[in-house]
Amino acid sequence: MTDPAASVYLYAILRAKTASGFKAFQNVIRCRLKALKMQQIFIEGLSVPTLIGVYDWERTQQTTLIMDLLINADLSEAMASDDVNHTIDYAAVAECVKEVGASSGFELLEALSKAIVDSLCARFPIQKLVLKIEKPGILPDAQKVGIQVTHEVSE
Numbered sequence: 001m002t003d004p005a006a007s008v009y010l011y012a013i014l015r016a017k018t019a020s021g022f023k024a025f026q027n028v029i030r031c032r033l034k035a036l037k038m039q040q041i042f043i044e045g046l047s048v049p050t051l052i053g054v055y056d057w058e059r060t061q062q063t064t065l066i067m068d069l070l071i072n073a074d075l076s077e078a079m080a081s082d083d084v085n086h087t088i089d090y091a092a093v094a095e096c097v098k099e100v101g102a103s104s105g106f107e108l109l110e111a112l113s114k115a116i117v118d119s120l121c122a123r124f125p126i127q128k129l130v131l132k133i134e135k136p137g138i139l140p141d142a143q144k145v146g147i148q149v150t151h152e153v154s155e
């Protein structure tokens, strides 16, 4: 148990005399531990130039995609140490995504998303990743089209 406050709650449970008191304290602990796991890093509106598209006219030059990333990770060590080496550096994440974009030439956003997810999860201690990829100005009656994928890393 990484949270020092959790031991306080545990002590409180041991002191709880009634069944309802015990349950209430159990719920406090559950909420507290859940909240501690809900640590996220995000990047919004990342421009990623890449060769992408099904049709010939899309493959004559790179398209700039816009990506949002939401990463669940354990940030508690960096919270305590204030050291960037103890967390997932979002600048490094952005660089990794741009590298995949620059070096790939997929037809589908789906295939590109898999390459990005694989690359990020291989390099960073990610628990869960939500990746949204937007392709602006493609359909005449839509501002943007795109996909969103969620990847959970099993323990």
Ligand SMILES: Nc1nc2c(c(=O)[nH]1)N=C([C@H](O)[C@@H](O)CO)CN2
Pocket: 052, 053, 054, 055, 058, 107, 108, 109, 110, 135, 138
């Ligand atoms: N689900 C998807 N549908 C489409 C994609 C895609 O990547 N995923 N791509 C295209 C074309 O490349 C589009 O950009 C131009 O029509 C079509 N549909």
